[in-house]
Amino acid sequence: MSPERPQPSTPVMPIASIDDPRTITLLTTEHWSLLSARSLAYNEAFVRAGMFLTFLSTSFVALALVAQAMSFGQAFLSVAALVMTFDFVIGLTTFLRMNGANLDDLRAVHGMARIRHAYTQITPIVTPFFTTPTHDDLDAVTTVYGPISDRLAGQFVYGLTTSNGMIGLIVAMVGGVLATVLAMLIGLDGGASIGIGVAGGVMVLASLFAITGVTIRANRPDSRPSSRPRAPTRSLISRTERRGGFVRSSHVFEVGIGRGEVQ
Template structure:
């Protein structure tokens, strides 16, 4: 394949030059990229754990501080005022943590797709090694899911509910509901109405987190450029690799 530069000169390589690359060099380049993706994925996981730990530590410290204020004020007006000031800050940290976890998950999915492509290239270089790979060699959503521990043909709901972003979303919703109830108390609402406001705020927060996550997942899946789609699994060949 050739291309023309700005000065009009023709440069590039022929279409057969790729085939002239020694298999040993191709395997070395693929292995280097594979290790790079592994390191990048490890950093993404470390950041996700660090951000989640920072959020939970902030929440724990805020609860302890509010407990001390409650002991001094006996859950009076001063406690509610302090809680209304502190809880929105905690919620801000939680929402930004949720957003960052979504970005880390997207980065992780891209790394997995890249490693699946490299694994596919390994199989092309050495087809006899295909039965030895337990992870997928395809870079579509199903192949990425297999490598990330989501078996094909099963519901993704348990996987999503047990994921760290959903746990953070639930904690955020509890904080949002608590802040809404305390704000209602400061405005003079009865306790029964404040409880209803708290439940409504928590449910609205869960719905907002779920909608945001679903929208991001659908957008990321559409942006994924699939090079090696997973083959259809037929009933007559149950042993076919995913």
């Protein structure tokens, strides 16, 4: 008896319509993938912030112990300058990595908004029940992170109250203390050293805001024409375009760290 020949398998036809039931399977798989990516961004940001704060507190305890063993003079200032330099460098790297986590979260939120738009095309009847954006333009996507004040001062304070903003503020304060210690090392009096420290801290904070704004402008996701962005509103991004990116840098502190968890 001759062996039976295997029957040729039925070829899998490509998806040619959004009504194909396989479409919703692919979209939900991608949706869960983006949710996982967002969760990883949260976890990494929190872990990095915790590591930095632990290192910072430990270094201050070490300085207190060293101060008990030597007088407050040039030797102690040299040790303090060295320790504060390490703290400042670690703080900068932590802030920059949290900025990267922010971008990862923004891309995930952007992708999920695009997928929800596909859901509304597949089943238009569910559109009124979505509480999160169904368009992938930045005006819509940034509404996930909640409203902020229309005033510049309110937006600045809002940025500082976020986790990444808090880390940036702490790094700026460390930079100011380091500048004060270095000024005292070169022989300046206390008043001048404190003035230099305050100026240094403000410069560091402004630089961190500027870095955040430039990073977002360089890496912000683009909208697809098929997503039919909603009409322009007086949202964060609209105001940012008129104010040179400063407001966006305030708002991006929130991305992936704070109220972004409402997704």
